[in-house]
Amino acid sequence: MGKEVERAKIALQKALENRAVVMVSSGDPGVYGMAGIVLEVVANEKANIPVEIIPGVTAATAAASILGAPLVSDFAVISLSDLLTPWEKIEKRLEAASSADFSIVLYNPKSEGRIEPLIKAYEIMLKYIKPQTPVGVVRQAGREGEQVTVTTLKDLLNANIDMVTTIVVGNSATKIVNGKMITARGYDLSQSLL
Amino acid sequence: MGKEVERAKIALQKALENRAVVMVSSGDPGVYGMAGIVLEVVANEKANIPVEIIPGVTAATAAASILGAPLVSDFAVISLSDLLTPWEKIEKRLEAASSADFSIVLYNPKSEGRIEPLIKAYEIMLKYIKPQTPVGVVRQAGREGEQVTVTTLKDLLNANIDMVTTIVVGNSATKIVNGKMITARGYDLSQSLL
Numbered sequence: 001m002g003k004e005v006e007r008a009k010i011a012l013q014k015a016l017e018n019r020a021v022v023m024v025s026s027g028d029p030g031v032y033g034m035a036g037i038v039l040e041v042v043a044n045e046k047a048n049i050p051v052e053i054i055p056g057v058t059a060a061t062a063a064a065s066i067l068g069a070p071l072v073s074d075f076a077v078i079s080l081s082d083l084l085t086p087w088e089k090i091e092k093r094l095e096a097a098s099s100a101d102f103s104i105v106l107y108n109p110k111s112e113g114r115i116e117p118l119i120k121a122y123e124i125m126l127k128y129i130k131p132q133t134p135v136g137v138v139r140q141a142g143r144e145g146e147q148v149t150v151t152t153l154k155d156l157l158n159a160n161i162d163m164v165t166t167i168v169v170g171n172s173a174t175k176i177v178n179g180k181m182i183t184a185r186g187y188d189l190s191q192s193l194l
Numbered sequence: 195m196g197k198e199v200e201r202a203k204i205a206l207q208k209a210l211e212n213r214a215v216v217m218v219s220s221g222d223p224g225v226y227g228m229a230g231i232v233l234e235v236v237a238n239e240k241a242n243i244p245v246e247i248i249p250g251v252t253a254a255t256a257a258a259s260i261l262g263a264p265l266v267s268d269f270a271v272i273s274l275s276d277l278l279t280p281w282e283k284i285e286k287r288l289e290a291a292s293s294a295d296f297s298i299v300l301y302n303p304k305s306e307g308r309i310e311p312l313i314k315a316y317e318i319m320l321k322y323i324k325p326q327t328p329v330g331v332v333r334q335a336g337r338e339g340e341q342v343t344v345t346t347l348k349d350l351l352n353a354n355i356d357m358v359t360t361i362v363v364g365n366s367a368t369k370i371v372n373g374k375m376i377t378a379r380g381y382d383l384s385q386s387l388l
Contacts, residue, residue: 068229090268
């Protein structure tokens with residue numbers, strides 16, 4: 001964290017020395033990952049180096065697969081880190097996503113160890129989203145030490161949340177069934193084949 | 195399309211016959227895929243069958259990796275199909291995402307072959323988003339027959355768009371560099387290592 005530009009420049013330097021270079025990013029490099037900064041650095045240095053981005057499984061869908069199916073309808077992905085994005089813009093996005101009934105995925109819920117952004121996000125979401133709405137909290141999604149909590153928006157702040165946690169807030173159609181979050185899409189299940 | 199409940203029920207039936215069943219979904223089954231309906235059908239039939247969801251690369255991030263790095267900041271994913279979601283809700287989400295400067299990914303831009311939802315979405319986005327904003331149009335992302343167009347929001351409707359097309363609309367920080375869409379995150383590139 002904070003060394004992204006340096007990492008991209010070192011990678012480019014090696015590539016300019018005619019090496020085949022791989023930049024490894026956790027999750028999907030195109031979602032809050034290194035893809036953008038690598039392309040920016042290459043362009044900025046006017047280097048004639050081809051860059052291929054290999055997509056991966058991002059924390060949002062990794063967490064969703066563990067929680068059930070909370071993201072099978074429209075969703076918004078928001079990082080609570082205000083290191084690069086002004087807080088006012090993050091707040092506006094939280095308002096927009098909450099008021100339009102998106103499922104919401106929060107990345108970096110405790111950026112730089114600070115809890116204030118999460119508390120503010122919690123308050124904004126509660127202005128629009130019912131307190132009983134299911135929320136999934138996944139630490140280290142798909143990695144060693146994975147921890148999963150299914151709770152409600154109201155009780156979100158009682159969950160164990162840190163920098164490697166992904167939070168998935170359901171929409172108005174999300175329910176808990178057999179411990180899994182499912183965002184109902186409105187299929188008619190009545191036609192019985194069984 | 196339209197046979198999702200039936201597919202899920204057949205899969206469950208086979209599982210109840212003690213078979214190990216795999217339901218294959220294109221992209222990520224948790225994003226507009228079969229994950230939700232399978233869990234719903236299993237719960238609805240009160241079947242004691244464990245279901246594991248394996249996440250994959252969804253069209254949004256597959257398309258993003260081909261286009262460059264348009265989704266490295268906050269983004270919203272919206273399907274334009276009003277088969278299961280009322281159009282008013284889709285419209286509200288388009289308004290919210292556009293007005294809050296999210297990058298926007300549109301799935302099912304021509305659902306059931308209809309062009310009207312896309313035209314309405316286009317008009318809503320243009321109320322808030324600058325006409326020169328970069329837009330990527332990817333058909334068959336990562337598959338045989340892949341086609342990529344990088345254009346602007348203003349010219350979106352001139353692109354070749356069908357049901358297997360994913361549209362990625364940049365945010366106010368998205369630019370085109372060397373033909374790639376990059377959403378700048380605000381890194382300081384000036385510290386020169388090279």
